[in-house]
Amino acid sequence: MGESTNIEEWLDDHGDYLYRYALFRLSDAETARDIVQETLIAAWKAGENFRGDSSPRTWLVGIMKHKIIDHVRKEIRRRDLNDAAESDPTSHWFNADGSWVDAPRAWADNPETLIEQSRFREALRDCIGRLPEKQRSAFSMRELAGEDSDTVCNDLDITPTNLHVMMHRARLALRSCLDIHWFGGSRAS
Amino acid sequence: MKHFCRETSRLFSDGFERELTLLERLRVRLHLWMCNPCSNYVFNLKLLDRMFRDLRKHADERAPCLSAKDKQHILDAVQRKTQAE
Numbered sequence: 001m002g003e004s005t006n007i008e009e010w011l012d013d014h015g016d017y018l019y020r021y022a023l024f025r026l027s028d029a030e031t032a033r034d035i036v037q038e039t040l041i042a043a044w045k046a047g048e049n050f051r052g053d054s055s056p057r058t059w060l061v062g063i064m065k066h067k068i069i070d071h072v073r074k075e076i077r078r079r080d081l082n083d084a085a086e087s088d089p090t091s092h093w094f095n096a097d098g099s100w101v102d103a104p105r106a107w108a109d110n111p112e113t114l115i116e117q118s119r120f121r122e123a124l125r126d127c128i129g130r131l132p133e134k135q136r137s138a139f140s141m142r143e144l145a146g147e148d149s150d151t152v153c154n155d156l157d158i159t160p161t162n163l164h165v166m167m168h169r170a171r172l173a174l175r176s177c178l179d180i181h182w183f184g185g186s187r188a189s
Numbered sequence: 190m191k192h193f194c195r196e197t198s199r200l201f202s203d204g205f206e207r208e209l210t211l212l213e214r215l216r217v218r219l220h221l222w223m224c225n226p227c228s229n230y231v232f233n234l235k236l237l238d239r240m241f242r243d244l245r246k247h248a249d250e251r252a253p254c255l256s257a258k259d260k261q262h263i264l265d266a267v268q269r270k271t272q273a274e
Contacts, residue, residue, distance in 0.1 A: 007267050015263070016254040023253065033255065037263045041270050090195060099192035103226035107233055115240040121251065124240070142206075143241040149206050160207070168202040175233050 006047070007040050014057045018064055024144040025068050027128045027136050035071065039064040069155050072137045076156060093172050104175065107183050120182065127177035131170050138163055139170040193220045197227050201234065 018039060022032035042063050054062075095101055114120045131139060138156060141147045147155075153163050197220045200213050209217070221228050244251065255263070 007271070008264065011260055011263060015260060019255045019259075020248065020252045024248070029253070033259050033263065036255070037266050040263065040267050044267070044271055045274075090199075093198075094195040095192075097192050098195045100194050100226050100230075104230040104233060105226075106229050107236065115243050118251075121244070144244065146245045164203050164206050167206055168199050171202050171234055171237075172198065175230065175237065178237075179233075 007044055010040055010043065010056065010060060011036075014060055017057060018060060021061060021064060021145075022068060025137065025141050025147075026072070027125065027131075027140040027144065031071065035064060035067050038067050042067070072134070072155070073157055075133045075137070076158070090169065090172065093176075102176070104179070107179070123178065123182045127174050127181065130177060131173055135166045135170040135173070138166045139174070142167065192224075194224060194227050197221070197224070198230055201227075201231055205234075205238065 015036060018036045019032055022035040023029065026032050026035070039060060043060055046063070093101055115124075128136060128140060128144075134156070138152055138158075141152045141155065142149070149160060149163060152158075153160055156163075158166075193216070197217055200209060200217050203209065203213075204217070221231060
């Protein structure tokens with residue numbers, strides 16, 4: 001059971017770090033946990049290849065990066081088939097004349113200190129979690145993990161224009177979700 | 190009458206991803222000067238941008254961790270897998 005002990009050590013020493021790494025890129029707690037699990041299994045299988053040139057954490061993160069990229073690319077390919085029929089991705093938010101369907105309003109409630117409240121952070125994470133998968137991944141990688149645009153495009157195998165459209169749609173949806181679920185807007189998204 | 194809210198919101202979002210041209214920046218500024226809803230939208234997005242910067246800065250202290258239940262779930266699954274092989 002030496003291998004299992006190794007896995008327990010990895011989980012104790014690096015599990016939370018790996019979980020956050022995945023969560024900041026996927027914004028889905030269950031998927032992040034599954035990716036940690038898959039990473040540990042892959043690490044166990046590849047254990048002989050770990051030569052100690054890098055720290056175990058760096059090695060595990062390297063394995064996890066590939067798991068995340070595989071997962072997201074697979075989801076994007078799957079969702080693209082469903083999204084193909086949608087002709088105008090922003091028609092939900094704007095009228096035919098280009099004006100807003102629901103005009104955004106100013107947010108009150110001392111917003112500068114909101115992020116310090118755990119309840120607000122939960123609402124924010126919940127709204128990110130409601131984004132469609134490919135928007136959620138792109139948005140999480142950019143805004144939560146702080147990756148630059150080039151890295152996200154490479155990881156997701158998308159063009160900069162694709163990324164800009166995804167980020168635009170994600171921002172529209174996230175702002176609206178927070179407006180409704182935190183700032184007291186009246187209309188459903 | 191044609192409104193430029195759709196274009197302005199797209200350009201403003203693009204500004205987080207790439208450097209806008211001078212003409213694009215002027216178009217955004219001119220429209221925001223005339224349009225309250227878009228000014229609110231931009232204000233909301235700027236606030237979110239500051240929040241995400243703050244979140245990243247304090248990621249370690251505020252980020253969620255694996256629960257004891259999650260860890261056990263992972264260990265059980267990994268052990269099932271390793272024993273099967």
